[in-house]
Amino acid sequence: MALAPIRRISGRAVHVPGEDIDTDRIIPARYLRSVTFDGLGEHLFRDVRYDADGELHGQHPIDRPEHKGAEILISGSNFGCGSSREHAPQAIWRWGFKAVIAGSFAEIFFGNSTTLGMPCLTASDSDLQRLTDAVSADPSLELDIDLEALRVTAGDLSIPVTLEESARQALLEGRWDPIAELLEGSDATDAVAGSLPYMQATS
Amino acid sequence: MSEQPRNLFQKVWDAHRIRELESGVTQLLIGAHLIHEVTSPQAFGMLRDLGLSVKRPDRTFATVDHIVPTHSLVEPFEDPLADEMIRELRKNCAEYGIEFFDVGSRFQGIVHMVGPEQGITQPGTTIACGDSHTSTHGAFGAIAFGIGTSQVRDILATQTMAIKPLKVRRIEVNGELPPGVYAKDVILHIIKTLGVNGGLGYAYEYAGTTFDGFTMEERMTVCNMSIEGGARAGYVNPDQTTLDYLRGRPYAPSESEWDEATDRWLSFASDPGCHYDDIVVIDAAEIEPTVTWGINPGQAISISEHIPTVEGSKESERENVALALKHMQLTPGAPIAGTKVDVAFMGSCTNGRLSDFIEAARYLKGRKVSPGVKAIAVPGSTLVKEECEKRGIDRVFMDAGFEWRSAGCSMCLAMNPDKLVGDQLCASSSNRNFIGRQGSATGRTVLMSPVMVAAAAVTGHVADARQVFASQEGVAA
Numbered sequence: 001m002a003l004a005p006i007r008r009i010s011g012r013a014v015h016v017p018g019e020d021i022d023t024d025r026i027i028p029a030r031y032l033r034s035v036t037f038d039g040l041g042e043h044l045f046r047d048v049r050y051d052a053d054g055e056l057h058g059q060h061p062i063d064r065p066e067h068k069g070a071e072i073l074i075s076g077s078n079f080g081c082g083s084s085r086e087h088a089p090q091a092i093w094r095w096g097f098k099a100v101i102a103g104s105f106a107e108i109f110f111g112n113s114t115t116l117g118m119p120c121l122t123a124s125d126s127d128l129q130r131l132t133d134a135v136s137a138d139p140s141l142e143l144d145i146d147l148e149a150l151r152v153t154a155g156d157l158s159i160p161v162t163l164e165e166s167a168r169q170a171l172l173e174g175r176w177d178p179i180a181e182l183l184e185g186s187d188a189t190d191a192v193a194g195s196l197p198y199m200q201a202t203s
Numbered sequence: 204m205s206e207q208p209r210n211l212f213q214k215v216w217d218a219h220r221i222r223e224l225e226s227g228v229t230q231l232l233i234g235a236h237l238i239h240e241v242t243s244p245q246a247f248g249m250l251r252d253l254g255l256s257v258k259r260p261d262r263t264f265a266t267v268d269h270i271v272p273t274h275s276l277v278e279p280f281e282d283p284l285a286d287e288m289i290r291e292l293r294k295n296c297a298e299y300g301i302e303f304f305d306v307g308s309r310f311q312g313i314v315h316m317v318g319p320e321q322g323i324t325q326p327g328t329t330i331a332c333g334d335s336h337t338s339t340h341g342a343f344g345a346i347a348f349g350i351g352t353s354q355v356r357d358i359l360a361t362q363t364m365a366i367k368p369l370k371v372r373r374i375e376v377n378g379e380l381p382p383g384v385y386a387k388d389v390i391l392h393i394i395k396t397l398g399v400n401g402g403l404g405y406a407y408e409y410a411g412t413t414f415d416g417f418t419m420e421e422r423m424t425v426c427n428m429s430i431e432g433g434a435r436a437g438y439v440n441p442d443q444t445t446l447d448y449l450r451g452r453p454y455a456p457s458e459s460e461w462d463e464a465t466d467r468w469l470s471f472a473s474d475p476g477c478h479y480d481d482i483v484v485i486d487a488a489e490i491e492p493t494v495t496w497g498i499n500p501g502q503a504i505s506i507s508e509h510i511p512t513v514e515g516s517k518e519s520e521r522e523n524v525a526l527a528l529k530h531m532q533l534t535p536g537a538p539i540a541g542t543k544v545d546v547a548f549m550g551s552c553t554n555g556r557l558s559d560f561i562e563a564a565r566y567l568k569g570r571k572v573s574p575g576v577k578a579i580a581v582p583g584s585t586l587v588k589e590e591c592e593k594r595g596i597d598r599v600f601m602d603a604g605f606e607w608r609s610a611g612c613s614m615c616l617a618m619n620p621d622k623l624v625g626d627q628l629c630a631s632s633s634n635r636n637f638i639g640r641q642g643s644a645t646g647r648t649v650l651m652s653p654v655m656v657a658a659a660a661v662t663g664h665v666a667d668a669r670q671v672f673a674s675q676e677g678v679a680a
Binding site: 018019020022024025028029030032033034035036037046047048050052077078081082083084085086087089104106107108111112115116165166167169170173175177178179181182183185186188189192193195196197198199201 | 218219220221222224225226227228230232234241242244245248253255258259261262269270282284285287288291325328333334335337349350351352353354356357360361362363364365366367399400403404430431433435463464467499522523526616617618622635637638639640642644645
């Protein structure tokens with residue numbers, strides 16, 4: 001299963017401020033009641049985008065007209081903590097985001113996002129601040145994420161970002177979904193399982 | 204033959220490592236794959252799209268927990284979406300020959316209750332489940348990971364997943380816990396001390412004399428919340444307590460295989476002198492009944508402390524403290540004790556076990572839930588419900604004014620009809636106090652031990668159980 005390598009991602013960005021934004025905030029559990037991931041995008045950040053009467057108030061950054069069509073999400077540290085629900089990166093992805101830049105990421109969220117081909121890049125607090133200042137000053141600013149050089153360029157601004165090396169390689173080489181490689185290891189899997197008494201097939 | 208001493212994580216990892224993938228991550232064999240209705244249907248869909256099948260249905264186990272309406276198990280469920288989810292799981296399990304502990308089975312329950320109860324969770328094994336509280340199973344000396352749906356697909360198809368090894372931090376708690384202090388307080392204390400992302404990149408090894416003396420249920424409560432401290436896995440080394448718990452359970456080794464199996468299990472325990480990437484030592488005597496005041500499990504204080512102020516908080520935390528105080532509608536600097544409670548929730552994979560209900564019932568006996576407080580008790584599994592009913596514990600809860608429900612995740616995450624309404628404040632024995640977690644965008648959660656939930660229920664406010672139940676033996680200081 002060859003996937004297209006992901007080397008560069010370009011697009012406008014939107015800043016959703018906050019630290020420790022958990023996956024319940026990204027998509028509350030009551031919107032997971034489905035047997036597919038369809039339609040999850042509309043429930044992204046649901047609870048802070050709708051008022052008490054269930055009306056979309058339009059003031060959340062992702063709903064602001066100047067950020068319509070933004071493809072890069074910027075947030076604070078420990079982004080995606082909490083529940084392992086893949087619904088969270090799926091909701092972000094299905095809203096139209098292609099990458100997330102944050103102070104840091106929770107581990108399960110990071111892995112889930114990488115498997116979707118949605119890179120999660122980390123920047124220092126000061127660089128994040130410069131980036132969000134630039135985006136706030138000019139929401140039409142095009143960002144360019146270069147996964148080879150590990151830099152994000154936005155107009156005159158260019159900041160270094162980090163991405164865990166195995167994830168970076170997987171994205172650059174189009175192997176971010178590991179299923180094909182895992183399937184190739186089938187014989188080796190049987191051999192290891194065969195060495196473990198508790199993994200013997202029961203009849 | 205002199206071998207390098209290894210910790211349990213390394214031993215289990217080495218025994219289950221298949222190979223390194225090109226990107227440098229490890230292909231790891233998963234011994235037991237636990238699935239449920241929320242994170243598996245999409246994975247089965249992907250499996251079908253790729254023309255793949257389930258590699259080891261005999262090592263895949265299913266139950267239904269998140270969406271179960273705990274007030275009535277009559278089908279079809281009132282919520283058509285929930286009904287569709289349970290039917291989909293039934294269909295998938297039937298099609299692929301997967302054992303399903305369905306509603307109506309005595310063995311249905313929260314997935315992290317079912318694994319241990321059935322003896323599926325064993326020392327020296329790897330376990331994965333599309334749920335972050337899978338770390339619970341580490342209590343048995345298993346390495347257990349919460350995973351996303353794509354990885355559920357990977358494990359269904361290959362019985363393996365791609366993962367990088369974790370570092371290991373040994374968290375040693377020594378000494379006897381003071382009266383009224385429970386396993387829940389220990390883990391809240393650990394998270395408060397090390398931070399909600401302090402465990403990033405780590406598995407936590409819980410050790411020390413406090414853990415040696417813990418029952419399996421207490422160990423499970425602590426391991427359960429490892430993820431709330433950012434650690435993807437947490438474990439306790441297997442010992443006699445572990446073996447005693449597992450003996451005779453349906454999936455445990457038979458008596459003829461017992462000695463061999465248990466020798467092997469114990470051999471997975473960390474070797475003396477093995478390497479740890481970090482060691483933290485905590486004195487059990489310092490731990491007090493602990494409650495959260497904020498919007499993540501690290502925003503916790505002891506019951507005798509005051510709610511933090513923005514100015515008094517670290518510069519880097521001020522924004523989050525301000526947001527938490529605003530959401531929680533709390534007065535900075537005021538005592539947390541006395542905060543009015545609208546709902547009391549007893550249950551979840553953290554504290555929905557038999558010992559939790561027994562302990563809370565000791566103090567609820569003869570007491571009444573404060574007028575205006577809605578109190579619900581939700582056993583974590585059908586077996587726990589049965590056992591409570593056999594012992595008359597259900598009556599104690601009901602006589603006190605609790606609603607006695609069927610097993611499920613319930614108000615821990617409110618995917619079923621059990622939800623907070625508006626800005627209700629819930630004294631909860633669950634694991635997460637995230638904004639919106641209990642079903643209302645403005646709902647508020649204060650995490651605490653089951654006995655503290657009982658104290659909150661009877662007084663109508665967050666209260667020190669040691670004082671509320673002072674006349675009763677055990678909890679009083």
